[in-house]
Amino acid sequence: MNKKTIRDIDLKNKRVLVRVALNVPIKDNQVTDSFRIEASLPTLKYLLEQNASLLLLSHHSKEGQSLAPVAPVLEKLLGRPVTFVADILSDEAKAAAKYAAPGTITLFENLRFHPEEEANDANFVKAMADLGDVYVDDDFTVMHRAHASVVGIPKYLPAVAGLLVEKEVDYITGAIEHPNRPLAAIIGGAKVSTKIEFLKYLIPKVDVLLIGGAMANTFFIGQGHEVGKSVAEPDYADESKKLLELAKQENCEIFFPEEVVVSESMEEPKNVRTVKPSEIKPNDYVVDASPEFAKVLGRAVYEFLDFDNKCTVIWNGPLGLTELPEFAAGSLAMAGAVVALPGEISIIGGGDTAAFIDAAGRHDQFTWVSTGGGASLELMSGKELPGLAALQDK
Numbered sequence: 535m536n537k538k539t540i541r542d543i544d545l546k547n548k549r550v551l552v553r554v555a556l557n558v559p560i561k562d563n564q565v566t567d568s569f570r571i572e573a574s575l576p577t578l579k580y581l582l583e584q585n586a587s588l589l590l591l592s593h594h595s596k597e598g599q600s601l602a603p604v605a606p607v608l609e610k611l612l613g614r615p616v617t618f619v620a621d622i623l624s625d626e627a628k629a630a631a632k633y634a635a636p637g638t639i640t641l642f643e644n645l646r647f648h649p650e651e652e653a654n655d656a657n658f659v660k661a662m663a664d665l666g667d668v669y670v671d672d673d674f675t676v677m678h679r680a681h682a683s684v685v686g687i688p689k690y691l692p693a694v695a696g697l698l699v700e701k702e703v704d705y706i707t708g709a710i711e712h713p714n715r716p717l718a719a720i721i722g723g724a725k726v727s728t729k730i731e732f733l734k735y736l737i738p739k740v741d742v743l744l745i746g747g748a749m750a751n752t753f754f755i756g757q758g759h760e761v762g763k764s765v766a767e768p769d770y771a772d773e774s775k776k777l778l779e780l781a782k783q784e785n786c787e788i789f790f791p792e793e794v795v796v797s798e799s800m801e802e803p804k805n806v807r808t809v810k811p812s813e814i815k816p817n818d819y820v821v822d823a824s825p826e827f828a829k830v831l832g833r834a835v836y837e838f839l840d841f842d843n844k845c846t847v848i849w850n851g852p853l854g855l856t857e858l859p860e861f862a863a864g865s866l867a868m869a870g871a872v873v874a875l876p877g878e879i880s881i882i883g884g885g886d887t888a889a890f891i892d893a894a895g896r897h898d899q900f901t902w903v904s905t906g907g908g909a910s911l912e913l914m915s916g917k918e919l920p921g922l923a924a925l926q927d928k
Contacts, residue, residue: 535703538694538926540577540670545584547636551666551691552581553673553683555698555905556592556604556641563603569892570675570905571607577672577696578612578639587634589666591622591683592673593646601644608641616641623648623661631665651682659686672696675884675906677921678913688924695925698905703922705902706913709881710739713846716838718831720868722747723851723886726770732850732915733777738784742834746823746853746864750790753778759811762796762818787834793824795854795861803860822854823864828871835875843876850883850911856890865890873899884910 554577555570565571581588590608594601605616614637619627622642630640645651650658659682663669669691671677676684677699687693695703709717717740721729726749737743745753751766756774781788794811796818798804808824835845853868855861869891872880880900882888885907897903904910913919 535695535700536928537922538928539700540580540694540696542928543668543692543694545581545586545668548584548586548667549589549631549634549665550581550586551589551591551662551669551687552578552696553591553669553671553676554578554696555673555675556590556601557594557675558604560594560596560599560603565603565607567889567892568607568611569888569897571604571611573905574672574696574698575611577670577698580697581670582612582614582637585636587636588639589631589634590639590641591645591662592641593651593676594644595646599644601641605641608639612639614639619643621647622665623658627665645683652679654680654682654686656686658682660690663687663690666691669693670696671921671925672698674699674702674904674909676909677906677919678909678917680920684921685924693925695922699922701902702904702906702910703913705881706883706904706910709846709848709879710736710914710916714842714844714877714879715846716741716835717846717848718742718744718835720744720746720831720847720849720872721851722749722853722865724748724765726752726767726774729911730770730773730777732911734780735915737777737781737786740786741838742831743781743786743788744827744831744834745788745790746827747851748820749851750794750823751820753790754811757811760814760816761811761820762814762816764814764818764820789830789834791823791827791853791864793826794820795822795824795864797821797861800855803858806860821861823868825863825867827853827864828867831868831871832875839876844879845875845877846879846881847872847875848881848883848914849887850885850914852886852890856886862890866894869894869896869899883907883914
């Protein structure tokens, strides 16, 4: 990564504004998954070792959700008290920052309670910047957003990346630009429309591409199949054909599930069957790829393996409705197929895929599980991330 990190700047006894990923699942005022919080612990602990005072900035995407339940989780993980401030524009916030002693931690309320955050309002930016001496961005999940706390504050303060952001950029760009060959990609999720540019960028770079999830339904339509009531984008069927032509030109092998799991309901298993795409009925929803699809990955990769027996796999988007165990078998089988490959470097592209991998207890079996869905997809697409661009160059 060509940006400065916390290792490249003097942080001793400084008031450090830290953008950190606290957009975590909260139910009944309890954090139910602390994966993202734990991912930033190396950065937070490093800053505390520098005797810095931490002023934590974050958001929650659920409307009206307070970050107050996160404070006790941070206290437990860091072993220090965390002061929660309910409004970053309040006199309490100014006092908390002004008199923050070295080694203390202050957490400010959900920044999106202020519409000025997403609007990148200049006055809001200045009010936040006035609280600290240095800015550290360790929240990869929002680096593709031009929000006040992401791109605004770096205009006023020395701004560097945290250790998590550094790892995210190095792992993801390394997998795409400097992979161990063969490079295989597994792309799922719901919409072709949101991943067209990504696929155009990816196809010339990968040797093997597996497409599943609801987005495969659009390709099925392009191949002349009916998909019943399944989630699909018929208006993009012609675009899917163009992507297949591009793959031929670039010698990229594309595979789709030869069999899919269908149900007459997406909310619960109802008349669940495994069928070929040509056998999907009018009342069917495609809810998963057959677990047999996972075997395609191994066969395709082994065709390319050189004497080093190494490969790289990136995976973005689950293959089914993994919220229901009955519709998660295809994704579970694919996870097993990835980790079984010899010498694999495996990158999970955040979002729903990361949540599924974490829930399945397989997080530690992959080389890197990204904390950011949209940001990882844009970085994989070769796009510049506004939050990254705002930081100081090395």
